[in-house]
Amino acid sequence: MPDYSPLETMIRKQIAASGPMPVSRYMQLCLTHPDYGYYLKRDPLGRGGDFITAPEVSQMFGELVGLWAASVWNAMGMPHEVKFIELGPGRGTMMADALRAVRILPAFHEAISVHLVEASPTLREKQREKLAEAAYVEWYDSIDDVPEGPAIILANEFFDAMPIHQAVKQDGGWHERTIEIDDDILAYGIAKDPIPRFEVLLPPVVRAAPNGAIFEWRPDNEIMTIARRLRDQGGAALIIDYGHLRSDAGDTFQAVAKHAFANPLKNAGLADVTAHVDFQALSRAAEDVGARAHGPVEQGAFLNRLGIENRAQALMKGATEDGQKLITAGLARLTGPSPEGMGSLFKVLGVSHPSIETLAALSDHMPGVRA
Ligand code: SAH
Numbered sequence: 001m002p003d004y005s006p007l008e009t010m011i012r013k014q015i016a017a018s019g020p021m022p023v024s025r026y027m028q029l030c031l032t033h034p035d036y037g038y039y040l041k042r043d044p045l046g047r048g049g050d051f052i053t054a055p056e057v058s059q060m061f062g063e064l065v066g067l068w069a070a071s072v073w074n075a076m077g078m079p080h081e082v083k084f085i086e087l088g089p090g091r092g093t094m095m096a097d098a099l100r101a102v103r104i105l106p107a108f109h110e111a112i113s114v115h116l117v118e119a120s121p122t123l124r125e126k127q128r129e130k131l132a133e134a135a136y137v138e139w140y141d142s143i144d145d146v147p148e149g150p151a152i153i154l155a156n157e158f159f160d161a162m163p164i165h166q167a168v169k170q171d172g173g174w175h176e177r178t179i180e181i182d183d184d185i186l187a188y189g190i191a192k193d194p195i196p197r198f199e200v201l202l203p204p205v206v207r208a209a210p211n212g213a214i215f216e217w218r219p220d221n222e223i224m225t226i227a228r229r230l231r232d233q234g235g236a237a238l239i240i241d242y243g244h245l246r247s248d249a250g251d252t253f254q255a256v257a258k259h260a261f262a263n264p265l266k267n268a269g270l271a272d273v274t275a276h277v278d279f280q281a282l283s284r285a286a287e288d289v290g291a292r293a294h295g296p297v298e299q300g301a302f303l304n305r306l307g308i309e310n311r312a313q314a315l316m317k318g319a320t321e322d323g324q325k326l327i328t329a330g331l332a333r334l335t336g337p338s339p340e341g342m343g344s345l346f347k348v349l350g351v352s353h354p355s356i357e358t359l360a361a362l363s364d365h366m367p368g369v370r371a
Helices: 006-016 023-032 059-075 093-104 105-112 121-130 221-233 279-288 301-304 310-315 323-335
Strands: 082-087 110-116 137-142 151-156 165-170 173-182 183-192 214-217 235-245 252-259 260-262 272-274 291-297 346-352
Touching: 006 023, 006 173, 006 183, 023 165, 023 173, 023 272, 059 093, 059 105, 059 183, 059 235, 059 301, 059 310, 059 323, 082 093, 093 105, 093 110, 093 121, 093 151, 121 137, 151 221, 183 323, 221 279, 221 346, 235 279, 260 301, 279 291, 279 346, 291 301, 301 310, 301 323, 301 346, 310 323
Parallel strands: 082 110, 082 151, 110 137, 151 235
Antiparallel strands: 165 173, 165 214, 173 183, 235 346, 252 260, 252 272, 291 346
C-alpha cells in the first residue's frame, strides 16, 4: 500500500468519484482544508519551519512598515480612529514591530485598533501572545467581517497563498489545467473544452503565447473588496509579495518545504503551495472599482526610500558584534538581489482612496519619507 498523506487520500477519492479537479481547487484544499490544510495546524515560519518571511528576517521590516502607515495616517488627515487591518499576519511579528515603531507618534498610536484576518487557529494563538500589549485586537475569518471605518490594510505574503487557476493554450483556445490520476500518481491534465471567451480577457502579450503556454490568474474578489472599502471608507493598503510587475504567461505553481522547492503534487497538505502574484492584475482590479493604485515598486527600493540604511546604522550602535552581523545580513536579505536577497523578487503595491495622490516610497517621482 503506498503511503499518501491523509489529504492526498481524500483528493484521490474525490477525483475517482467526480473526475479531475482544477488546480485552484487542489491548491485551496492543500492550504485551507479544515482538517488537513497546510496552514491550519502548524506554524510554518522560521528556521525550524518551511520558510522565512521578511518580518521574521529583521525587526526593521515591520518598523518601516509602521512608519509608512504613519505617513498614510497623515495623508488621511489624522483621523481619531483608524483600523489597522492585517491579512494573514503569521506570527504577528510585523504588526508588533510596526506598533512599537509608531509609539513615537502618540496621537497615531492611540488612534489605532488592530484587526487581524487569519484562517489558522495555531497562528491566531501566536498572534495573541505576540500582541498581548496592544490595546485592542480582534480576529476575523474574512476581511468582509471587519467593521467599517477608515483603515490602513497590510498584507505581506498573503496573496501568494490565494489559490490560482491555470489555463493551457491549445489550438482551439485556452483550457483549464486540472489535477488527475495518471498511472496511479497525481498528475496535471487539461479540461476537454476550452474556457469560453477567455482570450478577450487576456493582455496582448499573453494572447500571443505559443501552444502549451500556461496562464495563471486569481479571482479578483479579495483585491476588489479591499479597493471598494478604501474607496468608500478611506485609507490605504500595502500589498507585499513575490511576483511580477506585468501580467505574462508562465507556470509558477510551486511547493516549499524545509526551505527548498518541492513538487506541488506530492505530500498534499504537508507542504506550502504558492504561486507568484500578478501585480498588474491587482492594480488593474483596484483601479477598475475606483481606488487609486501606487507603484508597484521593488521591495529593495521601497525599503531604501523609507530609510532602512539609517535604521540599520541606528540599531548597530547598541548591538554586540554578533548582533551587528545579524543586522548587516538582514539588511542584505531584505534589500539585496536574487537568489539570496528579496529586494527585487518581492514587489510592493499601494492602493488608496482616490483623493490620496501619493503614498510614501511608492511613487517613482517622490523620494518618500525618511525614518
Ligand atoms: N504575513 C506573515 C505570514 C505569511 S504566511 C509574514 O509575513 O510572516 C500566510 C499567512 O496567511 C498565514 O498567516 C496564513 O495562515 C494566512 N492565510 C493563508 N490563507 C488564508 C486565508 N484564506 N484566509 C486567512 N488567512 C490566510
